[in-house]
Amino acid sequence: MARISDVAKKAGVSVASVSRALSGLPGVSEATRIRVEAAVKALDYRPDLAARRLRSRRTNKLGLIVSDICNPFFTEIGRAVEDVAYQHRMRVMLCNSDEDPEKEAFYLEMMRDENVSGVILSPTLPLLSGLKTSDHPFPLVLVDRCERDSEVDAVVLDNFDAGFRLTEHLIAQGMRRIVFLYGSAGSTGAQRHQGYLAAMAAAGLAPDAEPIAPRAERAREVVEVLLSRKPLPDALLASNGLILQGVVEAARALGVSFPGEIALAGFDDMPWTRLIEPGITVIAQPTYEIGRAAIELLLARIASPEQAVRRLVMRGELKIRGSSRKTSA
Amino acid sequence: MARISDVAKKAGVSVASVSRALSGLPGVSEATRIRVEAAVKALDYRPDLAARRLRSRRTNKLGLIVSDICNPFFTEIGRAVEDVAYQHRMRVMLCNSDEDPEKEAFYLEMMRDENVSGVILSPTLPLLSGLKTSDHPFPLVLVDRCERDSEVDAVVLDNFDAGFRLTEHLIAQGMRRIVFLYGSAGSTGAQRHQGYLAAMAAAGLAPDAEPIAPRAERAREVVEVLLSRKPLPDALLASNGLILQGVVEAARALGVSFPGEIALAGFDDMPWTRLIEPGITVIAQPTYEIGRAAIELLLARIASPEQAVRRLVMRGELKIRGSSRKTSA
DNA sequence: GTGAAAGCGCTAACAT
DNA sequence: ATGTTAGCGCTTTCAC
Numbered sequence: 001m002a003r004i005s006d007v008a009k010k011a012g013v014s015v016a017s018v019s020r021a022l023s024g025l026p027g028v029s030e031a032t033r034i035r036v037e038a039a040v041k042a043l044d045y046r047p048d049l050a051a052r053r054l055r056s057r058r059t060n061k062l063g064l065i066v067s068d069i070c071n072p073f074f075t076e077i078g079r080a081v082e083d084v085a086y087q088h089r090m091r092v093m094l095c096n097s098d099e100d101p102e103k104e105a106f107y108l109e110m111m112r113d114e115n116v117s118g119v120i121l122s123p124t125l126p127l128l129s130g131l132k133t134s135d136h137p138f139p140l141v142l143v144d145r146c147e148r149d150s151e152v153d154a155v156v157l158d159n160f161d162a163g164f165r166l167t168e169h170l171i172a173q174g175m176r177r178i179v180f181l182y183g184s185a186g187s188t189g190a191q192r193h194q195g196y197l198a199a200m201a202a203a204g205l206a207p208d209a210e211p212i213a214p215r216a217e218r219a220r221e222v223v224e225v226l227l228s229r230k231p232l233p234d235a236l237l238a239s240n241g242l243i244l245q246g247v248v249e250a251a252r253a254l255g256v257s258f259p260g261e262i263a264l265a266g267f268d269d270m271p272w273t274r275l276i277e278p279g280i281t282v283i284a285q286p287t288y289e290i291g292r293a294a295i296e297l298l299l300a301r302i303a304s305p306e307q308a309v310r311r312l313v314m315r316g317e318l319k320i321r322g323s324s325r326k327t328s329a
Numbered sequence: 330m331a332r333i334s335d336v337a338k339k340a341g342v343s344v345a346s347v348s349r350a351l352s353g354l355p356g357v358s359e360a361t362r363i364r365v366e367a368a369v370k371a372l373d374y375r376p377d378l379a380a381r382r383l384r385s386r387r388t389n390k391l392g393l394i395v396s397d398i399c400n401p402f403f404t405e406i407g408r409a410v411e412d413v414a415y416q417h418r419m420r421v422m423l424c425n426s427d428e429d430p431e432k433e434a435f436y437l438e439m440m441r442d443e444n445v446s447g448v449i450l451s452p453t454l455p456l457l458s459g460l461k462t463s464d465h466p467f468p469l470v471l472v473d474r475c476e477r478d479s480e481v482d483a484v485v486l487d488n489f490d491a492g493f494r495l496t497e498h499l500i501a502q503g504m505r506r507i508v509f510l511y512g513s514a515g516s517t518g519a520q521r522h523q524g525y526l527a528a529m530a531a532a533g534l535a536p537d538a539e540p541i542a543p544r545a546e547r548a549r550e551v552v553e554v555l556l557s558r559k560p561l562p563d564a565l566l567a568s569n570g571l572i573l574q575g576v577v578e579a580a581r582a583l584g585v586s587f588p589g590e591i592a593l594a595g596f597d598d599m600p601w602t603r604l605i606e607p608g609i610t611v612i613a614q615p616t617y618e619i620g621r622a623a624i625e626l627l628l629a630r631i632a633s634p635e636q637a638v639r640r641l642v643m644r645g646e647l648k649i650r651g652s653s654r655k656t657s658a
Numbered sequence: 659g660t661g662a663a664a665g666c667g668c669t670a671a672c673a674t
Numbered sequence: 675a676t677g678t679t680a681g682c683g684c685t686t687t688c689a690c
Contacts, residue, residue: 051685054380
């Protein structure tokens with residue numbers, strides 16, 4: 001491997017000039033810059049990142065720690081983050097905490113060790129409570145999850161509003177006994193739950209909600225119990241895509257038809273929600289935009305570390321499909 | 330930040346002893362080791378990775394470049410790789426080439442720049458043809474895709490066999506006019522196509538296959554044309570999950586029922602293939618095992634670079650569901 | 659605008 | 675078993 005001194009020799013200049021030319025710093029004549037570029041090409045020189053980092057104490061790397069890499073919501077965010085990072089000549093380290101606080105802590109330490117410029121994180125619930133930027137040696141931006149009082153930059157859905165509107169829609173369809181199944185692992189489930197409660201209260205209806213651990217299998221178990229008790233509720237509301245999957249599995253397993261015997265609705269516009277007859281009504285999140293906003297917030301924070309904490313709240317889109325259709329009682 | 334010299338001072342030993350103790354090298358007394366560990370804890374010392382890499386010219390990082398991070402097949406592989414890497418105190422850089430040779434080249438360069446110990450890769454087709462390990466400064470293991478004559482370690486499904494068995498199953502169900510839709514972007518589609526051709530030939534049936542660009546949308550367009558021409562074929566076979574999704578979307582859009590009007594089958598046991606009534610017949614891949622085998626192959630190659638090239642071929646599992654059921658003609 | 663030289667924090671070779 | 679020390683390849687003063 002060619003080193004910077006080889007390039008300097010070939011170009012007939014000092015290593016300092018090569019370094020300046022390659023970093024795009026001022027104080028290099030056009031002639032020198034051209035000679036350096038030619039030498040770099042001729043030798044197929046690539047700067048040694050380890051040396052560069054050791055000396056400069058900076059990196060051009062960002063971290064992205066998501067809580068479930070298998071969730072299309074987060075993969076789409078990853079795509080957005082990479083696209084923007086790519087344009088800024090930044091690199092992204094993608095990590096999957098798998099909803100496990102220990103893994104999350106491991107990756108946060110890794111980010112520190114790697115000396116990243118900043119991190120985008122969808123935190124587990126334990127971490128989120130009492131999260132402070134000052135605990136981390138790098139700028140931090142939250143995605144998907146944050147508390148009302150989190151003192152950290154964040155990009156999230158308006159979960160309360162989304163929960164409210166989805167519930168409102170079901171009520172407008174004539175549903176009365178609406179059961180809300182919400183994820184217990186993140187903050188989003190709780191916030192959507194609040195929206196549900198508000199909408200039910202506004203309509204003078206009695207709420208009936210159940211927290212569920214974040215696995216489709218678990219949701220399926222709960223729903224199978226629910227669906228085997230008669231009379232059935234009018235509707236089932238799932239606070240995320242995983243739970244929605246469990247709900248559909250359970251309905252299939254027990255032969256309960258929707259919207260005939262029970263209406264269904266949920267969150268996250270996954271591909272299969274359109275494929276299943278007669279389509280599942282969901283709140284769709286502007287996923288790519290959330291990701292893009294997150295990295296833009298992060299880059300802005302890196303550029304000016306002292307700016308005020310910002311939170312971007314995005315509105316979900318209600319996609320009405322067959323699963324919540326009014327049925328003649 | 331504390332440096333190694335601070336630890337040495339605190340522990341009352343030399344920096345060399347600290348380095349040895351931390352790297353688990355021999356030549357350190359138990360007493361010294363304990364003193365070092367105490368000093369490390371007291372100072373909250375973390376080795377500077379950039380310095381360590383610069384000096385040792387090694388890293389404990391692996392690269393994983395997948396061609397579609399949104400595909401559950403690859404996310405599951407990522408999970409397996411991370412699990413095993415974690416146990417070996419290795420770190421994984423996960424990258425998404427998005428089926429784009431340019432992005433792929435970018436990430437391979439990045440791996441070189443980062444000085445990774447090895448890379449697991451699902452290559453794009455252009456890269457795969459003419460791939461040599463000697464082109465890359467790190468050990469390489471292919472997953473999912475490789476050619477018969479690739480001189481690289483690899484872990485793949487037995488695609489020919491899988492294509493053969495899936496076709497054979499449909500033939501056994503009485504299907505005659507079976508159309509095979511296969512992905513044109515990877516090598517797997519072509520190999521599954523070969524299996525299909527062999528099975529059709531063995532049964533004395535005329536093959537009818539069509540290559541498709543790797544996007545569900547594209548598959549949908551092709552299938553919509555196909556399904557609007559009468560008479561319909563007996564069955565549609567999709568060579569991967571994405572195409573299968575497009576097939577189902579098209580069938581729904583045109584109101585073509587399955588298995589009533591046409592039988593369906595495909596590859597990849599995605600969650601929704603079970604949810605859709607009456608279930609889609611697929612070849613399931615041992616995804617997690619493929620990922621685990623890949624990193625184990627890679628670690629073995631890193632340990633002994635000169636060993637013979639190995640290829641691990643895994644057998645798919647045929648999951649028969651309602652979509653391929655024989656219907657009374 | 660350019661060059662000489664110091665030194666980032668660590669590992670490994672060598673000495674004891 | 676332990677210490678001393680020379681760099682790894684680069685960036686960044688500082689002097690010219």
